Amino acid sequence: MALELRVGIGEVRVERGDVILSAYGVGSCVVLVLYEPQTRTGGLAHILLPHGADGSFKHPRGAIEELLKKFAAMGITKEKIVAKIVGGSTMFGELLQSSIGRRNVIETREELKRHSIPLVAEDVFGNWGRTIFFNVNTGEVVVKSYRHGEKII
Amino acid sequence: MIDAKNLTVKQIDALTEVANIGGGHAATSLSQLLGKKVMIRVPKLYTGQLEEVILKIADPNDIVASVLLYFLGDLTGRTLLIYPYEDAQELTRLLMPEGQESTIELQESLLKEVSNILSCSYMNALGELLGLLILPSVPGMIIDMVGAVLSSVIVEFGNEKDFIFCIETQFDFGDFNKPLSAYFLLLPDNSSLEIMLKKLNLI
Numbered sequence: 001m002a003l004e005l006r007v008g009i010g011e012v013r014v015e016r017g018d019v020i021l022s023a024y025g026v027g028s029c030v031v032l033v034l035y036e037p038q039t040r041t042g043g044l045a046h047i048l049l050p051h052g053a054d055g056s057f058k059h060p061r062g063a064i065e066e067l068l069k070k071f072a073a074m075g076i077t078k079e080k081i082v083a084k085i086v087g088g089s090t091m092f093g094e095l096l097q098s099s100i101g102r103r104n105v106i107e108t109r110e111e112l113k114r115h116s117i118p119l120v121a122e123d124v125f126g127n128w129g130r131t132i133f134f135n136v137n138t139g140e141v142v143v144k145s146y147r148h149g150e151k152i153i
Numbered sequence: 154m155i156d157a158k159n160l161t162v163k164q165i166d167a168l169t170e171v172a173n174i175g176g177g178h179a180a181t182s183l184s185q186l187l188g189k190k191v192m193i194r195v196p197k198l199y200t201g202q203l204e205e206v207i208l209k210i211a212d213p214n215d216i217v218a219s220v221l222l223y224f225l226g227d228l229t230g231r232t233l234l235i236y237p238y239e240d241a242q243e244l245t246r247l248l249m250p251e252g253q254e255s256t257i258e259l260q261e262s263l264l265k266e267v268s269n270i271l272s273c274s275y276m277n278a279l280g281e282l283l284g285l286l287i288l289p290s291v292p293g294m295i296i297d298m299v300g301a302v303l304s305s306v307i308v309e310f311g312n313e314k315d316f317i318f319c320i321e322t323q324f325d326f327g328d329f330n331k332p333l334s335a336y337f338l339l340l341p342d343n344s345s346l347e348i349m350l351k352k353l354n355l356i
Contacts, residue, residue, distance in 0.1 A: 009204035009304065025213030025300015028308055048203065048308060091305035092221050092293040100308050129301025131214060146216050146297050 002135065007031075007046045010058040014043035014070035021134040028101035030087040030108050030124070031132045032060070034067050034117070035139045036080050042136035043067040050100065050107040060108040064115060083112050084121040084141050084153055086132050093127040101125070121153040155347040155356065157200050157318035165198055167353045168320060171279060172196035172339060176322035178278035179271045179337065183324060186267060187247055192332075194323040203307055203317050210321065210336070211235070213300020220268035220294045221306055224276055227285035228348060230341035232275065233306055234268040235299060240333040247327065265292045275322075275337065283352040307340065318346060 004020045007013050009029060013021055021044040023031045034043040045063035052059035057066050068078055088105035105124045112119050123130070123143050133142040144150045160168075176193045184191040199206045207213060218241035223231040236244065245260040248267060253259070269292045280287040295302065307317050320339045325332035341349065350356045 009207070010202075025298040025302075025304070027298075027301030027303075027305035029304055048304070089301065089305065091297065091302055092295060101305065127295070129298035131298065 007044050009046050009048050012045045012057045012063055012066045014041065014067060015136050016041045017137065019136045021136060023132045026087040026130045026132060027089050027091045028104060030085055030104040032063060032108055033084040033134050033141055034081050036076050037139055038080060039076060040137055041071065041074060041076055042134060042139065043070060044134050047104055047108065050103040060111040064111050078115055078117055081117055082120045083117050085119065086123045086130055086141065086143055088124045089126050089128055091127055123151060123153050155350060157343065157346060158316065164350055164355050167355055169196050169198055171282065172320040172322055174282055175275040175278045176337065179275040180324055182270050182274040183326065186270065187326060189326055191324055191326040197321045199321065200318045203304065206317055207300060207303050210303065211299040213298060215299045217299045217302065218264055218296045219302045220265055220292050222272045222292050223290045224287050226288040228287050228341060228345040230345050231306065232272045233338040234271060235336040237334060238296065243333050261294055265294050268292055271337065283349060
C-alpha cells in the first residue's frame with residue numbers, strides 16, 4: 001500500500017517513491033501536478049486563487065515557483081518535468097456569475113508556459129467537484145467525482 | 154473598515170445572538186412545514202483562512218446537497234444550506250405529498266423550496282431586527298463534495314480574499330434518536346458585517 005499524503009488548499013508537496021498525493025473536494029480550485037518520469041518524482045499544488053501575495057502558494061505563480069524549488073532541492077531541473085492540471089469548476093454554474101475557476105486554469109496554463117513546462121493532460125472546467133489521487137510512482141492521476149465518475153489522466 | 158479577524162467578544166456575542174434569532178425563525182418555519190419539532194443548536198461563528206474554516210465545518214469529501222441563495226439590498230452576501238446526502242433524501246421523503254410519485258426533479262424542487270423558505274425566514278428576521286431591507290435571489294442547488302461546494306462559494310463570491318467570516322446554525326429534526334441535520338451558513342460580505350455591527354451599536 002502506498003502512503004497517501006493529503007495536500008490542503010494553499011499547500012505544496014514534492015515526493016518520491018511509493019506515495020500518493022491527494023486533494024479532496026476540489027471545486028473552483030486548481031490542482032497542479034508536476035512529474036519527472038525518470039526519477040519518478042512528483043509534486044502537487046492545491047491552488048485557490050488566480051493571483052495573490054508574494055510568498056503564498058495559493059496562486060499559480062507562487063505554487064509553481066515553490067514546486068520547482070522543491071524539485072531543485074532534489075536535484076531535478078525543470079527541463080525534464082511535465083505538468084497535468086485538474087479542477088477549475090464553476091459550481092452553481094447558473095447562479096455564480098464570477099469565473100474564478102476558469103481564471104485559475106488560465107493563469108496556471110500561462111505560468112506553465114512561462115516556465116516552458118509542457119502541459120500533457122488536463123481535466124478542467126465543468127460544474128462538479130473532483131478528488132485527485134496522484135500516484136508518484138507511476139505518474140498516474142486518478143480523478144474521482146460524484147456526478148461524473150472516475151477517470152485517469 | 155471592520156476586520157473580521159479582530160472582532161471583540163461583545164461583537165461576537167451579539168452576532169451569535171442575531172444568528173440565534175434568525176435560526177429560531179427559520180426553525181419555526183421548518184417545524185410548521187414538517188409538522189415536527191425542530192431544534193437549533195447554539196450558532197457557531199467561524200473566522201479564519203478559508204482552508205482552516207472548511208476543515209472545521211466538514212470533511213471536504215463528504216457528499217452533500219447544498220442550496221445557495223444570495224441576498225441584496227441593505228445587506229449583501231449569501232446563505233448556504235448544507236444537508237448530508239442521506240438527510241436530504243429523508244427530508245424530501247417527509248415533505249413529499251402522499252400518493253405523489255417521487256422523481257429526482259420533484260425531490261430537488263422540494264429541497265430548493267424548503268431551503269428557500271428557511272433562508273428567507275432567517276433573513277427576514279434579521280431584516281426586521283436590524284431595520285434593514287434584504288432581498289434574496291432564486292435558489293441554486295447542487296449535490297456534490299462539500300469541499301468543492303464550500304471553497305467555490307466562498308471564493309467565487311467574495312472579493313477574492315481568502316479570509317472568511319461565517320455563522321453556522323445547525324437544525325436537528327425528525328426522529329430525535331437519530332435526528333436529521335441541516336447546516337445553515339450565513340456569509341455576509343465584509344461591508345455588510347460592518348452594517349450589522351453598526352445597527353447593533355457595536356461600532
